[in-house]
Amino acid sequence: MGALLDQKYEKLFALLDANGDGVIAEDDFELMGSRVLAAFGEERTAPKGKEYADAMTTYWRALRETADADGDGRIDKGEFRQALRQVSDQFDVLIGPLYRAGFHLADRDDDGLVGREDFVTVISAVGVPEAEAAAAFDRLTEQGEQLSKDQLMTAATQYYCDEDPANTASHLLFGAL
Template sequence: MGALLDQKHEKLFSLLDTNGDGVIAENDFELMAGRVLTAADEESTEKGEKYADEMRNYWQALRDTADADGDGRISRDEFRQALRQVSGTFDTLVGPLYQAGFHLADRDDDGLVGREDFVAVLAAIGVPAPEAGVAFDRLTGQSGQLTKDQLMTAASQYYCNEDPADTASHLLFGAL
């Protein structure tokens, strides 16, 4: 893996380690889901339930893939090893969570997410709001609206792509 991909994976680990204890565990996913649902004001809705379900599914898949020692916690090293496998399974392992997150932020169900909703969701997962705003602006360009395809492409490139030359995906979760 190259240096940029390592930086992106380190950033992702730090966001998923929601409580900051140096490992990723189920309670990190529960905490993050709660923050996102509160920020989106979707705690008791069908969209909220779908997002919470996908957070649980992502945790289970990540644990099954990464928890090499079976202790129910994922270390930085275990996380790095697991992400090397993600490129082939992104659509089934990670994609559903991003799709659910998109639908959560698409408050009026028009297939577009505005800047305010995007920033609110990313801030809830730990990305500083100004950095989330920059990511949104770079991802959407002149349109000012994010599509699901744009988000899915950016997320896939964030996990799997080393070269940021023609994409803003490396900013998806804030500055590296």
């Protein structure tokens, strides 16, 4: 793994460790999911809330299955780094649904586009400072434009898999590295 992916995975680990205890566990995914749903005033039982919560569960299970080498239900940084590339290779099946569900949640009027404020809301709810979330939106879109699901999915895929330093917009999806 190259230095750029290593930096992105380090950032991702810090975000997924939602309670800050140094490991990723199921309660981190529950906490992050609750934060995102609360940011949008969405209940877990509502259609968008259920879609998002289910996608969080799928991501957690795939990550645990691949990364939890010692079977203790917790993933440390070493386990995470070794396994994330494998999980990323199955992005469309294991990780993509979470990003699609997050997009659907943020697309409040269901027009297929997400504005800056809603993007910042969801990205901030996962732990990215608001200013960095806003800068990420601006890099992903033409300033003042809205974000399409295709733009988000391309950026997310590149975040997990791409080491080309020219793709700065996707590398900064979750804030500065």
